[in-house]
Every structure is written in structure tokens, then in C-alpha cells.
Amino acid sequence: MLTLECPYCGVKAEETELQAGGEAHLKRFGPGSSDEDFDGYMFMRKNPKGVHFERWRHSYGCGKWFLAARCTATLEVFGTYPAQTSEPPAELQARIKAKRPTWGGYK
Amino acid sequence: MSEAVSALNGKSSSGFATVSEAGLQGMITLRGDLKSAKLKKAVKAATGVDVPAQRRIAIKGDKGAGWMSPDELLILVPYADARATVEALTKALDGEHHLVADVSDARAMFRVKGAKADQVLMKLCPVDIATLADGELRRTRAAQVAAALWKSETDEFTLVSFRSVAGYVFGALELSARPGSEIC
Amino acid sequence: MSTRLARGGRLIDRTKPLNFTFNGRRMQGYRGDTLASALLGADQMLLGRSFKYHRPRGLVASGAEEPNALVGLGEGSRFEPNQRVTTTELFEGASAASQNHWPSLEFDVGAINNTFGRFLPGGFYYKTFMFPRFAWKHLFEPVIRRSAGLGKVPQDRDADRYEYAYGFADLVIVGGGIAGLAAALQAGKEGKRVLLIEQTAQWGGRAPVDGVEIDGKPADEWVKKTVEALGKMANVTLRLRTMASGLYDHGYLLAYERIADHTPGDGRPRHRLWRIRAGHVVTATGAIERPLSFAGNDIPGVMLAGAVRDYVVNWAVSPGDRTVVVTNNDDAYRTALALADAGLIVVAVIDARTSVKGALPDAVRAKGIRVLEGRGIAKVKGSKRVTGVSVCTQAGEGGEIEAITCDAVAMSGGWSPVVHLWSHCGGKLIWDDARAMFRPDAAKPPTGDQGEAMVTAVGSANGALTADEVLADVASQIGGKAAKTNTVAEAPLEPVWIMPQGAGPQLKMKMWLDYQNDVKVSDVQLAAREGYHSVEHTKRYTTLGMATDQGKLSNINGLAVLSDALSQAIPQTGTTTFRPPYTPISMGAIAGEARGDIFQPLRKTPMDEWHGANGAYFEPVGLWRRTYCYQRPGESVHDAVNREIVNARSKVGMLDASTLGKLIVKGSDAGRFLDMLYTGVMSTLPVGKCRYGLMCNENGFLSDDGVVVRLSEDTWLCHTTSGGADRIHGWMEDWLQCEWWDWKVYTANVTEEYAQIAVAGPNARKVLEKLGGMDVSAEGLPAMEWREGLLGGLRARIYRISFSGELSYEIAVPASEGLALWKALIAAGEEFGVMPYGTEAMHIMRAEKGFIMIGDETDGTVIPQDLNLNWAISKKKADYLGKRAQERSHMASPDRWKLVGLETLDGSVLPDGVYAVADGVNANGQRNVQGRVTSTYYSPTLKKGIAMGLVKHGPDRMGEVIDFPADGGKVIKARIVDQVFYDKEGAKQNV
Incomplete structure (x- = not known):
């Protein structure tokens, strides 16, 4: 059972206090978008073995959504950060790259 | 209003710690920019305490304020003062993006008292109660429902839950405080 | 016969006799006994029947690894099946009953399976029940259901209560033997927040039984002193009767505290499930002795050498009057010495090694005990009790050299570190050829949320065998200085996977690997011949290691036999996956506080009590409790x-x-x-x-x-x-x-x-x-x-x-x-x-x-x-x-089913969820459908059935009648109508 530190309230919350929200950094495609773009937004997920960016909500806590970078194979947590961003912080990306040199980036 | 009744009407039980529903308590949700001068002033005026820092709760007499999230405070006042406080806060924050909602009746408050009160909470909350600082407000779950708790006095914890599950929370606290189940 | 010795027993208090019953027979033991030692002390060697062949079975072990001695414990609301007698503390009034036999333990009809054992080889279930298909349902399953399964399901509501507790520590040390205690002492001194847990009711583990001396004093004294020192440290918590059940992600450790199993009905919760978040975990979980695979190694009276020693030293119980020790290592000689010290006869030590030298064998010889070198047991004689052994050369095929009369056999095939917790969350193992064991690979530990090692295995759990090695391992990994012990040099063991080496099929059919599930050497070899080369497949095909002991005894021997059959090295075969729980835990502990009124949160409105007092018939809506209707006296729900x-x-x-x-x-x-x-x-x-x-x-x-x-x-x-x-x-x-x-x-x-x-x-x-x-x-x-x-x-x-x-x-x-x-x-x-x-x-x-x-x-x-x-x-x-x-094409399609009203032609109420059929069949040969009912009720206003449903092109088909096949071949005809049945103009509400 995972623990993740909520970047808003600083609590190292356990999984039962959290709600998982799937892959992070999806770009929304609305009316006017192509079928392909919408299909990708709605259904296509990376599901990697390795570095992954996820949405989590501190639901039994401050109620805020945050993002987490985590290795799906070892469950190592590289970091958590507020959701109000369209890409992972550069510092975090560098840290992941240092730990997982073969990582191809969050996109 | 004389006909107002709290969720469990002050129900209480004695085990190795005493568990009681605290009765009617004024509680207000205040959402806004916690750094704004206007909000700080409004909170101070309404409660007599400063806007609490992250995860802190400040109580002065029968009023107080607790940090619920980066943009939300829990304002504590006597039940009878809740409406007036909502109005005062609303007025004070006029022109600034905010939300004030009276939630006194949406919630239930409990006190767990006794030298081993911490052990009651240890059985229900995935929180390191031993390292919970004085004046720290922790939002978590109590068994299967959301709760907020803090150490309100030496040997006393206060716990807030939603009103509809007050019976459930009381049941879980009462069971956890039964004599013979002390953890150490 | 097994009996209580007149003197000794470091754990029992002879001034506190306790009465208990086994299969209704009154027996007596002492405070400090386990149910196992008390039964053995009362000469109850036969304790159960095996799962498949219903062979008579007695105690093999003295701890959590015991595969045979499971009983139904307690009565009525406190009855629980499959309780391991070796881990059950004796209490006044305990009542135990043996399992898995009919009509009685001594005479069991199911034992006929034993006679026909050669017709029940590995994979028997898979092979036999393939054809003919009908036979499974009507013939095999009913028979198997009656004869298989362990224990009886409790019939009454559980009288006890259970709870959770959430624990936090920098360091959780699992195991209260000398390794765990030494680690706790060191970590405690460093100011860490330490939690030390031990599954039994005593601290000290094996060292006191094995005659270890630390700092010149008996281990018991060192243990006492250390526990006292730990007790004084505010940052250290000690917890007995608490078994680490499983280790999960990010240092999440589940531990099972048996608070009141030994004091039933005293008002305390029976079990507490600890949900611990550990900064780091130290496994000091010791090692488990391996049986040797010789014919008849399951006959009551054949026990692990370490267990025999435990019964003699801890509880002053002798498993037999004349014991034969059979071994491939020096440690078993301690058993011979313990028996001799207690005044019991050790007829011989049969050692598979051809040349046996060293301090322990010498000490045994000095007591006048024969040591037979290069020898093995060809077979054990007896059925419900050992009567003797047939000695052979280990290198041969089992020809009898000598027959020895004895009533107990103490066997040792070496020791396997308890690596379960290490392995639960991804820690890898390496094969230590010299010690013939899998031990934790420190280079591949389970990792935590920072990618760091989250477990350190110390002591015997890390492969250390002597007290010196154990304490040195703790000192090197945890810190501090290792205390001096009286460790003597031991000669290496010699791996022995079957005894004798050249045993033929007749013998192999009686060499048990998995006692509880009746898996023998011959079954594993058969599986290999039939192409089951993966250890995980072999496990499932033969059921090796699938019993309630989860292969604690059988695992290594089984995969060694498999490796041999596949002509490959043991590490290539690997082990099966270790999964939690380490030993079974109660359903009550898993449920915790969630029972009865607080099984689930029940959300109540402020008027809930009024509803209840006024005839409310409640229904759940999510977690809310809402009033479905208010019944008056004598009124049905429908009428209300x-x-x-x-x-x-x-x-x-x-x-x-x-x-x-x-x-x-x-x-x-x-x-x-x-x-x-x-x-x-x-x-x-x-x-x-x-x-x-x-x-x-x-x-x-x-x-x-x-x-x-x-x-x-x-x-x-x-x-x-x-x-x-x-x-x-x-x-x-x-x-x-x-x-x-x-x-x-x-x-x-x-x-x-x-x-x-x-x-x-x-x-x-x-x-x-x-x-x-x-x-x-x-x-x-x-x-x-x-x-x-x-x-x-x-x-x-x-x-x-x-x-x-x-x-x-x-x-x-x-x-x-x-x-x-x-x-x-x-x-x-x-x-x-x-x-x-x-x-x-x-x-x-x-x-x-x-x-x-x-x-x-x-x-x-x-x-x-x-x-x-x-x-x-x-x-x-x-x-x-x-x-x-x-806007997607399928969503915008005119062919989507749309909402309409439905009115049956006969005024009846349509069943909920029924489908309307259309002409023809689909590609799977199923009848085409064209709609379904979404809401259906009897309308007391209109005095007939009304319904809504989704129907293909529904709004364009007003007045059309469609068919709804219902149960029993009946077809209900309903007309498509407007979905508003009442007050179409809305006049009623516009007043």
C-alpha cells in the first residue's frame, strides 16, 4: 500500500486516504477536435512499466488533487507536485533522468 | 433556536477513555486566499486568532480557526453565533473572491478524553497519533469515514465528522474505547 | 510412548496445572504448555489424518511450520477449525477435536485412499476428472466434497471482538530471538523508534534450547537482561504473541496480535491486526528445519530433531523412550545430547555423511551413543506409531543393514532461513551451495518509496547458523559489538534430498515432501516426467506447498527433488512465490471493527429516528438509509x-x-x-x-x-x-x-x-x-x-x-x-x-x-x-x-434506442430489465433485441402496470406492440406509448 506526500498539506498520506485518478498531463480535446485526438484523450493511456505520471486526490485529507511521478515496477516515488501545471517540474524531470538514465521523458 | 438538536444530542460513553458527542457547535467553512490581508483581518475579527499556518489549528476561548487546505479554513464559534459570524465574514470579504458557508449542522463533533485517549484513535485512524503535534489539525479517515482531529487538551482529542455518520463514528469510538482493549 | 518427564521444562509452571480435553478425553498440562506439548505429554501422538490419503499423522514440528497437527478448537460461538496445536497456548478448559477423519481418528474409512494410493498420483485430479464431463458433477465432485477439506465451518456467530491498530516506527524488528533482541538493543541505543515483535509468548527463540551461552552466561539470562534493558527504553516497544503476517509496498507491515487466544472470554479483543508503517524492517525470523525424505517419514513419532529438542527442553516432554536421530548435519547431535541429558535412550545417530568429526559428534559418542556414518533410513516401521527403523547405506538402494527398534525418530535435513517477509515485496534470494539453503540476496532487497532497501535480514534469517555467526551478523548490519558465545565449530552439512540416494519407486512412494497435502517424492518426479518443468506449475499440478503451512517444510526438499529430476541445479529451478500471510490469520482480525452496527457507515438523516418509530421500512441508497415506505400495522409493503x-x-x-x-x-x-x-x-x-x-x-x-x-x-x-x-x-x-x-x-x-x-x-x-x-x-x-x-x-x-x-x-x-x-x-x-x-x-x-x-x-x-x-x-x-x-457517429446515430412509455396489453407489470425481441438472430445465433425496460411499476393512480424503456426508433413507433419474453417461456406484449402517463398537461402542479 503506497504512501504519497501531499504537496499541499505536507501529509505523507497512505493509499486509503487517497483516490487514484489515472494518468496525468492529458490534454483535453473538446468540440471541433479530430476523432483521433479525441480518441487519444479519452481512451489511449501509456501504462508503462517504469516511470509514470499520475493524478491523485488527497480525498481523506485536504481534498486537493496532486500529481505524482512513480515507477510502476518498483513503486519508487520520484516526487509529488501540485496539479496546476501542464508539465512536470524540470527539477523533478532531472532527478528522474539521473535515477533512470534510459527514461525517455514524460511525453 | 431552541428546537435545534445535534446529531446524537450529546451522547456519551465511558470505557478506558470517555467518548462523547460535543453537542451543537458552530462551524463555518471559509474558502479564499489565506494570504490576503482582508481575509486575515476578517478571521482575526471573527475569531480572535490569526489565520493558522499549514495544518495548524488555533483556539482562543470558544472560538478558533483551523487550516483545512491551502484555500480553506474551519472557523469555530459558539453555535448561536454561527449565523452572525457568516454574515460578518461575508461582509468583511465583500469584493474579494471567497466562499463562506455555515456547516454547523453538516457536522458532528466528538471528544475522546482520558490518559489513553490516543489509543482509541490509534485503532481507527491511519495517523501517527504519537507524533501529532499540539495544535496540529489532521484530516484523515476514522475507520471508513472522513474525519478531522486535533489534540484539544492534555489527554483529550477532538474529532469532527459528517453529521449523517455520527452514529457510526460514535459506535467505532465506543468500541475502540472498551475496557480490556487498551493497547498498552 | 511420549510422556511428561519428572524434571525440567524451562517454559512450564508445574504448580499451575491446566485441564483440557482432546476428542472429549480429559487431559492435563501446565501453564506454559502449548496444546502440542500438553498433548504429547499426555501420550497423544496421533493427532489427525492427512488430506488426501487420510494417513495417521502426529506432530512433526514445534512451531508455526507444523503441517499435521491442526484441530478444531473451542465450542459453539468460540469454535474455530484448523488451529495449529504448536502455536496454541494451553488454557484451562481448552477443548480440541481432531479433524479430517470419519468415523473416528483411530479408525478412518478414508484411509482406504492410502491402500489405493498408487491410483492417486500427482495430477490425479486433473487427469481423472477430464472425462466424461458429466462424471465431475454427478460422481467425483460429491465424493470429493465429502472426503476432502480440512476442518468444519463454525456454525455460530463469533462471540469475540476484533480490532485494528495503526502503528508507526523507524525500525520494526520481526522476531524476538537473540538476533532480534540484539538488533533492538542496538537500534534502541541509537535513539530510533523501535518496535520489536515476536510471534510466540516468549523471548529468546532457539538459543536457550540449543544450550547457547552469551557473555559466559546461559542464553536465558542474557535474554532476560536484554528484555529488561529494552523495557526501560521509552523509544522501544515490545510486543509478544504478534506475528508479522505480510510485508507490502512502502514498508507497510501487517502484524497479527493474538491478545486473548489463551484467555478466551476475558473481555479483551481476541485479535488485533496491526497495520504498521515501518521506516525499515529487520527480519530476524530465524530458520526452519527441513525434514529428510525417507520412506515412512510421515509416521507419527517421526519428528524434526529441533522440535524433539524443544519438547524435551522447553516443556519436559519426551516424544519417545527410544529415539533414533537421523541427520546430514551437526546440529541434530544437540538433540541426541538433550535426550541423553534428560535420561532418555538415544539408540543411534544415523548420519548420511561418511566421515563425522567435530565437537558435537564427539560429545555424543562420549555419552556412549552409537554414530552410524554414511548411513540412512531405508524405511520407518509402524503405522499409527513408529516401531522401528531399517538402516541402510545412504549411497545404496535401501537394502537393510540393521533393524533398530525405537518409538521416535528425530530427523534433520539442515535449516532453511525464514525468508517470507523478505520475499513478499520483491526481495530476491540466492542459493548458498555450502549451506544448501536459499538466503536473502542483500544486493536485491525489497525497496521502499525512495528506492532504498526497506528490509535487512539478520541472523538465521540471513543464513547464519551458529550463535557466533548470528550475533556477528547483527553487529555488522545493525551495529554495535557482538557478544561472545560458546559456539563450537561445526562440520558442513551434506545435502541429502532423498534417503537412500538410490531408492527405488517403492520407497519413493512413501517419502513425504508435503505432509498435509500428501505430496511425495514420486509425485514430483512424475510431474517432471510429464513436462511440468516450472516450479510454479509443478506446485499447482501436485499441490506441493499449497496446504495451510504453505510449504514451510516441503518447499526446499520439493524443488531439490524437481531439480534432480530435471537434471538442473537448484537455483535454476528457483522457488515458488512467497505470499502473505506467513501463517493463517483469522477472518475476524481482517474484518477488525467492521461488524454488526458498524460494519459499514450508515448515513442517517436528522429525521431518521422519527421514521424508525413510525413504521419505516428502510432501504439503502448508497450508504444512506432511507424510508422505502411507512408500514401500518398489518399492512404489506406494497399496500403501504x-x-x-x-x-x-x-x-x-x-x-x-x-x-x-x-x-x-x-x-x-x-x-x-x-x-x-x-x-x-x-x-x-x-x-x-x-x-x-x-x-x-x-x-x-x-x-x-x-x-x-x-x-x-x-x-x-x-x-x-x-x-x-x-x-x-x-x-x-x-x-x-x-x-x-x-x-x-x-x-x-x-x-x-x-x-x-x-x-x-x-x-x-x-x-x-x-x-x-x-x-x-x-x-x-x-x-x-x-x-x-x-x-x-x-x-x-x-x-x-x-x-x-x-x-x-x-x-x-x-x-x-x-x-x-x-x-x-x-x-x-x-x-x-x-x-x-x-x-x-x-x-x-x-x-x-x-x-x-x-x-x-x-x-x-x-x-x-x-x-x-x-x-x-x-x-x-x-x-x-x-x-x-x-458528436461521435455512434452517439448521433438515429438507430440508438430511445426512451418511450410501455403499457402492457393485459395491464400487468413488466418484469424489470426485460428485453424486447426483434426478428431474426445475430451472428452468435441469439435472438435479436430491440429494446429493454428501464423502470416498471404498478401505478395505483392508473390501476395498471406502467413502464419506461429504451426502444430502437421508439418515439417513431407510438402505438406499436412489441414482445417481451419473460420467465417460463411467457411473452408479454406491450404497446409503445408516450412516457408521460399522468397529467400530461401538467395542470396538477400549476396551481
């Missing part, structure tokens, strides 16, 4: 529902609608936000008015509905369904926090702040007017508007909205005044014929009006357009959640 509807339609009814979700949305961007959330336009809703709205998910499907209220220029109140409040609030916050975080909107879930009561019916206005205080006239409060004021002295907000089709007001007051309002309305409404109504009446009335219900008309695949709700979907808005999805 009909009465409530007729009354509401003719006079006035009251519904507790407090469970409706109520979400405040406020801010300068709130209107814009709600326009994105709802399919309709909410930004243009004037203050003081209400508007019905629909919410879809991004897939376009309808997810919730409700009435939106404009409270002020920048504030809206959104009503959601009762089950949807938290979900929709979360949905709003998700979009606000993660997508439109620059929009100025705050939300608050105030669902529980208000009690809400619907007053509906022709007399509704009269009731409110009687309470007085607010203008609720047609002009003062028109439909779809709201007002605030004092109603009967209570501060209230009244919404003129109707879900029943009647003149209807929904009144919201603070929850703490909900009961007061409810009672005031009942009193005021008395002269107007008011009656409360429940959720079923509400459902039927809305169906009579053709209103949809989320969860009935929707199932996660229905879009608003399917429900003819286009009027609630804005054509002008560029975007709303779900809009893009609804």
Missing part, C-alpha cells in the same frame, strides 16, 4: 406504497429528501463553470429561480441530474442525486483544480447542512400556509422559484419544484432543526390528510410523470439524447463536458 401514492395525489404527502446532494458554487466564473458542467445554460438563470440540469461525463454519458438554484449574483446551489453528491463535488473540484485552475470558483458540499422535506399534493399549500410566515401562493412563489424566510418560526428556504407532478414545495432548514420542521408539518398537515411517503412512492410518482431516474434510465451507456432530453441540452454553447463525445 400504494396508500402513500393515493394519499399524496389526492391530499398531501411528505418526503424526507434530506439526502439530496447540495453543492454551493460561487465566484465570478461560477456561471461559466456551470455552463461547462451542465448540458444546459445555468449562467443565464435569474436570481431567485430554479432550473433542471443534466451532467455528462467526458464520454458523453449522462452521469447526474438535479435542480440548479441561483442564490445570488455569484452563487448557485446545485442539487444532485442522493448517491451522487460526493462524486459530483469531487468532479467539480477535479475540473477546477486540474483544468481550469485560473477560474475564480469555489465550491462547498453542504449536503448535510440542510434537512430537506418535500410537501407534495393538492393540499400542500394549505399545510405551509397553516405553518405560516411565508407567502407560498401561486403568485408569491411560482413554480421553479425559491424564497427564504421564517416558516412556522424556522428559518427556511422553500423551492417550488416537483418530482411528483403534484403541487410541491421542497423546504430546506438547518439539519438540527429538521426534526422540528418535520413534526411541525405533520401536525399542521393533520387536518389536510398529510401522510409521509417513502422512496418507492416517490419513484412511482415520478415514473407516472415520465421523469427519468439516474440509475434506472441511465446505466453509464445512455446519453441525454436517448432520453428525449434535447430540451435540456444547449444548442448554442460551444462546449460542455461530454459535448465532443456526443
Whole structure:
């Protein structure tokens, strides 16, 4: 059972206090978008073995959504950060790259 | 209003710690920019305490304020003062993006008292109660429902839950405080 | 025979005798006994029957690894099957019963399987039950069900209570032997927050039994001193009778504390399940001795050498008068010495090694005990009890050299570290050839949330065998200086996987690997021949290691035999996966506090108690408890529902609608936000008015509905369904926090702040007017508007909205005044014929009006357009959640099933969920369908069945009759009609 530190309230919350929200950094495609773009937004997920960016909500806590970078194979947590961003912080990306040199980036 | 009744009407039980529903308590949700001068002033005026820092709760007499999230405070006042406080806060924050909602009746408050009160909470909350600082407000779950708790006095914890599950929370606290189940 | 010795027993208190029964026979033991030692002390060697062949079985071990001695323990509400006697502390009045036999333990019909054992080889189930198919159901399964399975299911409600506890520590040390104690002492001195747990009731582990001396003193003294020192450290917590059950992600350790198993009925919780978050875990879990595989190694009286020593030293119980020790290592010589010291006869030590030298064998020889080198046991003689052994050369095929008469055999095949916790969460093992064991690979530990090693294995759990090695390992890994011990040098063991080496098929068929599941050397070899080369496949094919002991004894021997059969090295074969729990834990502990009234949160409205006192027949709605109907004495549920509807339609009814979700949305961007959330336009809703709205998910499907209220220029109140409040609030916050975080909107879930009561019916206005205080006239409060004021002295907000089709007001007051309002309305409404109504009446009335219900008309695949709700979907808005999805070709297809009313030709009620069939069959040969029923009720208003359903091209087919096949081959014919059955003009509510 995972623990993740909520970047808003600083609590190292356990999984039962959290709600998982799937892959992070999806770009929304609305009316006017192509079928392909919408299909990708709605259904296509990376599901990697390795570095992954996820949405989590501190639901039994401050109620805020945050993002987490985590290795799906070892469950190592590289970091958590507020959701109000369209890409992972550069510092975090560098840290992941240092730990997982073969990582191809969050996109 | 004389006909107002709290969720469990002050129900209480004695085990190795005493568990009681605290009765009617004024509680207000205040959402806004916690750094704004206007909000700080409004909170101070309404409660007599400063806007609490992250995860802190400040109580002065029968009023107080607790940090619920980066943009939300829990304002504590006597039940009878809740409406007036909502109005005062609303007025004070006029022109600034905010939300004030009276939630006194949406919630239930409990006190767990006794030298081993911490052990009651240890059985229900995935929180390191031993390292919970004085004046720290922790939002978590109590068994299967959301709760907020803090150490309100030496040997006393206060716990807030939603009103509809007050019976459930009381049941879980009462069971956890039964004599013979002390953890150490 | 096994018996209690006159002297000794470091754990028992002879001044405290305890009475207990086994299969009804009265026996006596002492405080400090386990049920196992007490039974053995009372000469009860035969304790059960094996799973498959029903062979007589006795104790093999003295701890958690015991595979055979499982009993039904206790009676009535405290009965529990499959209790391991070796881990059950004896208590006064204990009652145990053996399992898995019929009619009795001594005479068991099932033992005939034993005679025909050669017809029940590995994979027997798979092979036999393939053909003919009918035989499984009618022949094999009934027979197997009767003869298989361990223990009986308890019949009574469990009298005990259970609980969880959440624990936190920098360092959790598992195992209270000398390794664990030394590690705790060191970590404690360093100021770490330490939790030390031990599964048994004593500290010290094996060292005191093995004659270890530390710092020149017997281990017992060192243990006592160390425990005292630890007890004085405020940062160290000690917990006995607490078994680490499993280790999970990020240092999450489950531990099972058996608080009152040995003091049943004393008022304490029976078990406590600890959910511990450990900064780091030290496994000091010791090692488990391996049996040797020789023919007849399962006959009662054949035991592990270490266990024999435990029974003699700890509990002063001798397993037999004449014991033969059989071994491939030096450690077993300690057993010979312990037996000799207790005055018992050790006939011989049979050692598979050809040349045996060293301090321990010399000490044994010095006692005049014969040591037979290069020898093995060809077979054990006896059936329900050992009567002797046949000695052979280990290198040969089993020809008898000598017959020895004995009544006990103490065997040792070496020791295997307990690596379960290390392995549960991904720690890898390496094969140590010199010690013939898998031990933790320190280079590949289980890792925590920072990618760091989260477990350190120390002592015997890390492969250390002597006290010196154990303490040195702790010192090197945890820190501190290792204490000096009296360790003597031991010669290496010689791996022996079968005995004798050249044993033929007859012998191999009697060499047990897995005692409980009756898996033998021959079964594993057969599996290998049949192509089961993966150890995981072999496990499942033969059931090796699948019994309740989970292969603690059988694992290494089994895979060594498999490796041999496959002509490959043991590391290539590998081990099966270790999974939690380490030993079985009770269902009660898993449930914790969640039983009875607090099994699940039950959400109650402020008027709940009144409902209960007034005939409420409750139903769950999500976690809410709502009143389905209010039954009067002698009245059926159906009649009550009909009465409530007729009354509401003719006079006035009251519904507790407090469970409706109520979400405040406020801010300068709130209107814009709600326009994105709802399919309709909410930004243009004037203050003081209400508007019905629909919410879809991004897939376009309808997810919730409700009435939106404009409270002020920048504030809206959104009503959601009762089950949807938290979900929709979360949905709003998700979009606000993660997508439109620059929009100025705050939300608050105030669902529980208000009690809400619907007053509906022709007399509704009269009731409110009687309470007085607010203008609720047609002009003062028109439909779809709201007002605030004092109603009967209570501060209230009244919404003129109707879900029943009647003149209807929904009144919201603070929850703490909900009961007061409810009672005031009942009193005021008395002269107007008011009656409360429940959720079923509400459902039927809305169906009579053709209103949809989320969860009935929707199932996660229905879009608003399917429900003819286009009027609630804005054509002008560029975007709303779900809009893009609804533009997809399949969503826009004219062939989608659409909502219609359905009226049976005979007036009967259609079954819920039935499908309408169409002509022809589909590609799978199934009948084509063209629609289904979504809501169906008996309407007391119309006195006939009414239904709504989704039908292909439905709205274009008014008047057409379609077929609904129902149970029993019956076909119900129903006509497609308008979905509004009652008051189509809406005259009733516009008054």
C-alpha cells in the first residue's frame, strides 16, 4: 500500500486516504477536435512499466488533487507536485533522468 | 433556536477513555486566499486568532480557526453565533473572491478524553497519533469515514465528522474505547 | 510412548496445572504448555489424518511450520477449525477435536485412499476428472466434497471482538530471538523508534534450547537482561504473541496480535491486526528445519530433531523412550545430547555423511551413543506409531543393514532461513551451495518509496547458523559489538534430498515432501516426467506447498527433488512465490471493527429516528438509509406504497429528501463553470429561480441530474442525486483544480447542512400556509422559484419544484432543526390528510410523470439524447463536458434506442430489465433485441402496470406492440406509448 506526500498539506498520506485518478498531463480535446485526438484523450493511456505520471486526490485529507511521478515496477516515488501545471517540474524531470538514465521523458 | 438538536444530542460513553458527542457547535467553512490581508483581518475579527499556518489549528476561548487546505479554513464559534459570524465574514470579504458557508449542522463533533485517549484513535485512524503535534489539525479517515482531529487538551482529542455518520463514528469510538482493549 | 518427564521444562509452571480435553478425553498440562506439548505429554501422538490419503499423522514440528497437527478448537460461538496445536497456548478448559477423519481418528474409512494410493498420483485430479464431463458433477465432485477439506465451518456467530491498530516506527524488528533482541538493543541505543515483535509468548527463540551461552552466561539470562534493558527504553516497544503476517509496498507491515487466544472470554479483543508503517524492517525470523525424505517419514513419532529438542527442553516432554536421530548435519547431535541429558535412550545417530568429526559428534559418542556414518533410513516401521527403523547405506538402494527398534525418530535435513517477509515485496534470494539453503540476496532487497532497501535480514534469517555467526551478523548490519558465545565449530552439512540416494519407486512412494497435502517424492518426479518443468506449475499440478503451512517444510526438499529430476541445479529451478500471510490469520482480525452496527457507515438523516418509530421500512441508497415506505400495522409493503401514492395525489404527502446532494458554487466564473458542467445554460438563470440540469461525463454519458438554484449574483446551489453528491463535488473540484485552475470558483458540499422535506399534493399549500410566515401562493412563489424566510418560526428556504407532478414545495432548514420542521408539518398537515411517503412512492410518482431516474434510465451507456432530453441540452454553447463525445457517429446515430412509455396489453407489470425481441438472430445465433425496460411499476393512480424503456426508433413507433419474453417461456406484449402517463398537461402542479 503506497504512501504519497501531499504537496499541499505536507501529509505523507497512505493509499486509503487517497483516490487514484489515472494518468496525468492529458490534454483535453473538446468540440471541433479530430476523432483521433479525441480518441487519444479519452481512451489511449501509456501504462508503462517504469516511470509514470499520475493524478491523485488527497480525498481523506485536504481534498486537493496532486500529481505524482512513480515507477510502476518498483513503486519508487520520484516526487509529488501540485496539479496546476501542464508539465512536470524540470527539477523533478532531472532527478528522474539521473535515477533512470534510459527514461525517455514524460511525453 | 431552541428546537435545534445535534446529531446524537450529546451522547456519551465511558470505557478506558470517555467518548462523547460535543453537542451543537458552530462551524463555518471559509474558502479564499489565506494570504490576503482582508481575509486575515476578517478571521482575526471573527475569531480572535490569526489565520493558522499549514495544518495548524488555533483556539482562543470558544472560538478558533483551523487550516483545512491551502484555500480553506474551519472557523469555530459558539453555535448561536454561527449565523452572525457568516454574515460578518461575508461582509468583511465583500469584493474579494471567497466562499463562506455555515456547516454547523453538516457536522458532528466528538471528544475522546482520558490518559489513553490516543489509543482509541490509534485503532481507527491511519495517523501517527504519537507524533501529532499540539495544535496540529489532521484530516484523515476514522475507520471508513472522513474525519478531522486535533489534540484539544492534555489527554483529550477532538474529532469532527459528517453529521449523517455520527452514529457510526460514535459506535467505532465506543468500541475502540472498551475496557480490556487498551493497547498498552 | 511420549510422556511428561519428572524434571525440567524451562517454559512450564508445574504448580499451575491446566485441564483440557482432546476428542472429549480429559487431559492435563501446565501453564506454559502449548496444546502440542500438553498433548504429547499426555501420550497423544496421533493427532489427525492427512488430506488426501487420510494417513495417521502426529506432530512433526514445534512451531508455526507444523503441517499435521491442526484441530478444531473451542465450542459453539468460540469454535474455530484448523488451529495449529504448536502455536496454541494451553488454557484451562481448552477443548480440541481432531479433524479430517470419519468415523473416528483411530479408525478412518478414508484411509482406504492410502491402500489405493498408487491410483492417486500427482495430477490425479486433473487427469481423472477430464472425462466424461458429466462424471465431475454427478460422481467425483460429491465424493470429493465429502472426503476432502480440512476442518468444519463454525456454525455460530463469533462471540469475540476484533480490532485494528495503526502503528508507526523507524525500525520494526520481526522476531524476538537473540538476533532480534540484539538488533533492538542496538537500534534502541541509537535513539530510533523501535518496535520489536515476536510471534510466540516468549523471548529468546532457539538459543536457550540449543544450550547457547552469551557473555559466559546461559542464553536465558542474557535474554532476560536484554528484555529488561529494552523495557526501560521509552523509544522501544515490545510486543509478544504478534506475528508479522505480510510485508507490502512502502514498508507497510501487517502484524497479527493474538491478545486473548489463551484467555478466551476475558473481555479483551481476541485479535488485533496491526497495520504498521515501518521506516525499515529487520527480519530476524530465524530458520526452519527441513525434514529428510525417507520412506515412512510421515509416521507419527517421526519428528524434526529441533522440535524433539524443544519438547524435551522447553516443556519436559519426551516424544519417545527410544529415539533414533537421523541427520546430514551437526546440529541434530544437540538433540541426541538433550535426550541423553534428560535420561532418555538415544539408540543411534544415523548420519548420511561418511566421515563425522567435530565437537558435537564427539560429545555424543562420549555419552556412549552409537554414530552410524554414511548411513540412512531405508524405511520407518509402524503405522499409527513408529516401531522401528531399517538402516541402510545412504549411497545404496535401501537394502537393510540393521533393524533398530525405537518409538521416535528425530530427523534433520539442515535449516532453511525464514525468508517470507523478505520475499513478499520483491526481495530476491540466492542459493548458498555450502549451506544448501536459499538466503536473502542483500544486493536485491525489497525497496521502499525512495528506492532504498526497506528490509535487512539478520541472523538465521540471513543464513547464519551458529550463535557466533548470528550475533556477528547483527553487529555488522545493525551495529554495535557482538557478544561472545560458546559456539563450537561445526562440520558442513551434506545435502541429502532423498534417503537412500538410490531408492527405488517403492520407497519413493512413501517419502513425504508435503505432509498435509500428501505430496511425495514420486509425485514430483512424475510431474517432471510429464513436462511440468516450472516450479510454479509443478506446485499447482501436485499441490506441493499449497496446504495451510504453505510449504514451510516441503518447499526446499520439493524443488531439490524437481531439480534432480530435471537434471538442473537448484537455483535454476528457483522457488515458488512467497505470499502473505506467513501463517493463517483469522477472518475476524481482517474484518477488525467492521461488524454488526458498524460494519459499514450508515448515513442517517436528522429525521431518521422519527421514521424508525413510525413504521419505516428502510432501504439503502448508497450508504444512506432511507424510508422505502411507512408500514401500518398489518399492512404489506406494497399496500403501504400504494396508500402513500393515493394519499399524496389526492391530499398531501411528505418526503424526507434530506439526502439530496447540495453543492454551493460561487465566484465570478461560477456561471461559466456551470455552463461547462451542465448540458444546459445555468449562467443565464435569474436570481431567485430554479432550473433542471443534466451532467455528462467526458464520454458523453449522462452521469447526474438535479435542480440548479441561483442564490445570488455569484452563487448557485446545485442539487444532485442522493448517491451522487460526493462524486459530483469531487468532479467539480477535479475540473477546477486540474483544468481550469485560473477560474475564480469555489465550491462547498453542504449536503448535510440542510434537512430537506418535500410537501407534495393538492393540499400542500394549505399545510405551509397553516405553518405560516411565508407567502407560498401561486403568485408569491411560482413554480421553479425559491424564497427564504421564517416558516412556522424556522428559518427556511422553500423551492417550488416537483418530482411528483403534484403541487410541491421542497423546504430546506438547518439539519438540527429538521426534526422540528418535520413534526411541525405533520401536525399542521393533520387536518389536510398529510401522510409521509417513502422512496418507492416517490419513484412511482415520478415514473407516472415520465421523469427519468439516474440509475434506472441511465446505466453509464445512455446519453441525454436517448432520453428525449434535447430540451435540456444547449444548442448554442460551444462546449460542455461530454459535448465532443456526443458528436461521435455512434452517439448521433438515429438507430440508438430511445426512451418511450410501455403499457402492457393485459395491464400487468413488466418484469424489470426485460428485453424486447426483434426478428431474426445475430451472428452468435441469439435472438435479436430491440429494446429493454428501464423502470416498471404498478401505478395505483392508473390501476395498471406502467413502464419506461429504451426502444430502437421508439418515439417513431407510438402505438406499436412489441414482445417481451419473460420467465417460463411467457411473452408479454406491450404497446409503445408516450412516457408521460399522468397529467400530461401538467395542470396538477400549476396551481
